[in-house]
Amino acid sequence: MKTQIVTICDDLxxxxxxxxxASWDDSNEVCEYDVESMKEYLQRQDTVFVACHxxxxxxLGIASSRIEIKPYGRELWLYVDxxxxCSDKRRKGAAKLIMQTLIGIARTRGCKELWLGAEVDNMPANALYHSLHPDQVASVVGYTYRMKDTDD
Structure with missing residues (x-):
């Protein structure tokens, strides 16, 4: 098993x-991908996309993230989106390898921290993230605002 940091030069x-x-289920919320959107995503200097095979x-799995900068102190952090x-490839170490890769990327890029969130009821994800010894676990309430067409 190996991870790949996907770049614009790869076979997208x-x-x-x-x-x-791939086999995804409702817990993945993976939408249909297209090459042009992937190219646009990867052309941004702050994005990090990891694939595991x-x-x-x-x-076996994928991760999307981006390097952000705080508006004070110029500190970098990696936000894992x-x-x-894949639903038929779980519990084989892919998510752990992906997370270890992302943590390594954050370190080599000079990030002060890595941040990600998980739903409270996503027990497998929370167990994985706990096993990686986070410095802090916070209770967070998430809010989503969907932008509606202005013609409505």
Whole structure:
């Protein structure tokens, strides 16, 4: 099993096909990917996209994140947006390897911290994140505001 930090120079057609053909369930909330959106995402200097494959090249999971800068002190931190493991590939270490890769990226890029959130009822994710010995675990309430068309 290995992780790959995906760049604009990689075979994005193949990766997008793998993502779209993988087995995801409702807990993943993975939408249909397209190559152009992936290219736009990767062209931003602050994005970090990680893919995890088994030794045969089968996709096991993905993660999207970005490096942010605080508006004070110029401190960098890595915000992990999503860590998704294919529903039929779970409990084999892919998520742990992805997280270890992201922690390594945060260290090498000079980030002061890595931040991510998980739903309270997502027991497998919370167990994984606890096993990686976080410095802090906070109770957070999340809010989502969907932007509606102005023509409504």
């Amino acid at each position: 057609d193949h990766l997008v096909q793998q993502i779209n053909c 088994d030794t045969e090249g089968t996709l 999503e860590v998704d493991v």
